[in-house]
Every structure is written in C-alpha cells, then in structure tokens.
Amino acid sequence: MQTKALAPEYQGALTKMSVNASLTDVLAEGVRHLKQAELSGSQEEVARTGLAVAEAHRRLGQVEEADRAWKASYRAARSAGATGAMAWALWSGGTLARQRGSLRLAFRLLGLAAELGKQGGDVVARGYSLAGLAETGRIQGDYETVATLHEQLLSEARARGEARHTVWALEGIAQIHRNTGRLDSALAMFEEAAALAGGADDRRGRAWALRGIADIVSLRDGGTERALALLSEAEVTCREMKLSSALAYNHKMRANVFFRAGRYEEAREVYEQALGEFRAMTEPRGEALAALGLVKARARLGRDRADTAADLDELRGRLSRIGLLNAREMVERAYAELGVARTGDDGDGGPAPAASDAPGTSGLPAPAPSAAREEAPVR
Numbered sequence: 001m002q003t004k005a006l007a008p009e010y011q012g013a014l015t016k017m018s019v020n021a022s023l024t025d026v027l028a029e030g031v032r033h034l035k036q037a038e039l040s041g042s043q044e045e046v047a048r049t050g051l052a053v054a055e056a057h058r059r060l061g062q063v064e065e066a067d068r069a070w071k072a073s074y075r076a077a078r079s080a081g082a083t084g085a086m087a088w089a090l091w092s093g094g095t096l097a098r099q100r101g102s103l104r105l106a107f108r109l110l111g112l113a114a115e116l117g118k119q120g121g122d123v124v125a126r127g128y129s130l131a132g133l134a135e136t137g138r139i140q141g142d143y144e145t146v147a148t149l150h151e152q153l154l155s156e157a158r159a160r161g162e163a164r165h166t167v168w169a170l171e172g173i174a175q176i177h178r179n180t181g182r183l184d185s186a187l188a189m190f191e192e193a194a195a196l197a198g199g200a201d202d203r204r205g206r207a208w209a210l211r212g213i214a215d216i217v218s219l220r221d222g223g224t225e226r227a228l229a230l231l232s233e234a235e236v237t238c239r240e241m242k243l244s245s246a247l248a249y250n251h252k253m254r255a256n257v258f259f260r261a262g263r264y265e266e267a268r269e270v271y272e273q274a275l276g277e278f279r280a281m282t283e284p285r286g287e288a289l290a291a292l293g294l295v296k297a298r299a300r301l302g303r304d305r306a307d308t309a310a311d312l313d314e315l316r317g318r319l320s321r322i323g324l325l326n327a328r329e330m331v332e333r334a335y336a337e338l339g340v341a342r343t344g345d346d347g348d349g350g351p352a353p354a355a356s357d358a359p360g361t362s363g364l365p366a367p368a369p370s371a372a373r374e375e376a377p378v379r
Helices: 023-040 043-059 063-080 083-099 103-119 123-140 143-160 163-179 183-199 203-221 224-240 244-260 264-280 284-300 305-322 327-338
Strands: none
Touching: 023 043, 043 063, 043 083, 063 083, 083 103, 083 123, 103 123, 123 143, 123 163, 143 163, 163 183, 163 203, 183 203, 203 224, 203 244, 224 244, 244 264, 244 284, 264 284, 284 305, 284 327, 305 327
16 A cells, blocks of 8 residues: 655654645745754754755755755764764765766765664665665666666565655666666556556656656657657646756756657757756756757757767767766767767777777668667656
8 A cells, every 4th residue: 555655855843844845945944944953952953954955955956055955964963863864964965966976976975874774773764875876876877786676675665655765666667677678668667657656646756757658658659749748747847846957857858859759959949958957956967968969959950070079079078977887878879870980089088989990880770869778867
C-alpha cells in the first residue's frame, strides 16, 4: 500500500510542509523558522530547519546560497551531536555537488551521509543517501554498477510503502533502460511512475515522469505532438512549484523533440532558452548538454562545418572533465551525425585522430539523431 508523498527533507518546524509546496514558500518559511531556532539556541533545530532552506535554494538554482546553507546546517548538527541531522546536511551537500557537476565530491559527501545515516539509525537519511549515490552513478553513465542498487532501493521503497521514493527508483531504472536501448520497458516504468505519483499527489515526481514518457514517445514512435503536450503539462507544475532545474530540463527535452522532428529552428530557439536557464543556476552539466543540442541544431541550419567541429571539440573536453563516462560517445555520435571531424585538442589531454580515423568518414551511415543517449537530470 503506497502512502501519500512526503518530504522528509522538510524537518523540525517544517515537517508539515507539503511536498508540493512552492519552493519560494518553503524558502520563506524555512528562513522564518531558522531565525526562530537561532534565537531559541537549539542547534539541532537550526540544523533541521536549515536543511529546508538549503534544499529550497538548491532547487531554485541559487547554488551559492545553497552551499552556505547546507554547510551551516551540518555545523549546527555537529555541535548538537545530532548524527541523523549531520547525515541529512551531507546528503543536501552531495546533491548540490552533483547538480554543479562535481561528481567526485558528490560521491564523497553522499557516501559519508549514508554512513552517518546508518550510525544514527536514520533509515530514511541512509536511503536517500544511497539513492543519491545511485543517481550520481547513473548520471555518470556507470549503469552496470548502479543498476542493482536501483533495483534494491525500489524493492525497499515498495515494501515500506514510500510512494515518492518508489517513483524516484522507477524513473531511475527507466532511464537506465532508455539509455541502454530497452525503450518498451523504459516507457512502461515511466508510465507506472507517473500513475503512482499522481495517486500519491507527488506533482514533482509526476512532472519528471511525464518528461520521461515524452522522450520515449518522441524517440520510439515519432509522436511529436503527444510528446510536446506531455511536456506542456509537466511545465505547468514546474512553473507553479518554481522548479527551476526541472523547468530547464523540460525545455531541453522540448528542444530534443523538435530536433528529432526536423524542426531545427524551433529546436535552436528552445536549446538557447534552456542554455540560458542552466547558466543562470550554474548547472554545468545541463549547460553542456543543452549546448551540444544547440551545436547540432545550428549545424542543421547551415552553420560552417569548421565552426561546428570546433564547438564539438570544446564540448567533448568539457563533458569529459565533468566526469560523464559516456561523454566521448555522446559527442562522437554528434561528429558522425553531422559529418565533421575533430580539429584539434579538446582540452582533456587527447589529440584529435587522423582524418581517416574520424567518425563518419568510413562510408558507413551515421547514427540517427534519435540514437543519442538522454542524460538524466538532477532531482
């Protein structure tokens, strides 16, 4: 039996905040209660209300404020000897690190969070931290390593009746299936996640699931208009709840749908919009992926081939430095798809191959645009 979705990251005086509360409302309430906690002298309450402040800032794309807030929450929890609150603060910091593209730091902080959650007997903090580790590995492209952990977390979430965590796990496994070519099972899982999220009143989870469905409908079936309609439905939630990151990824997916349909001018416009949104919230992974789409759209609209190749060279290095294991594959697909070769050093220490070795020059057909993997967003 699945329960209604809860937001365990809203703690202390904020435990009654709805999972669907606008992030601006969460931030305002968090700041108000944080000031009260500071006046009361309770460091544990400072830590727990500070966590909501950190998470609201993070999800609003205010990364510097989020960084200060999670660290302050951790310091307060440590001074109070509240191991569980320390775990939650580190979880927030690790999630922020992943959002900022610092995957090594994310692994470190989330690993510490999981250990402290175990030590403090906070099952939910440990579960969220393990989920964070799984999501970081999935984003990195290490599907084989994290697939089992995703399945384990799904089983545990179902057994405890945790609807929100079940939705997250289903969407994660669906993304792995999507990126490894199992589109039918991916669609089934995204649809199950959307239905479960709807029943549990988890609007954020449903918005992410609709994005996943739209991706598969566009990719597998060429269902452009249905995909756009699903994204429009999800966008309403993103705007009402002020989900800045989710909205930017929604726009990037909308651009992907336009690109697959050969509507390159519309794709270019929306990739540019998403790129600006990612830059505004200092989310380098989303920025680089939107930039890759923009390079491809501009190329289809007649951009100079040498300029296109130079742009891809720069992006290849940038994505590799972020730590995405499949970054080279993603950009190599773009070289082949657009029929251009690398022109020089991409900044990651690797020289360009000889022209005869460049993708797309062997006479074989280039991969279709829809074959490219879709990177999972940060939740």
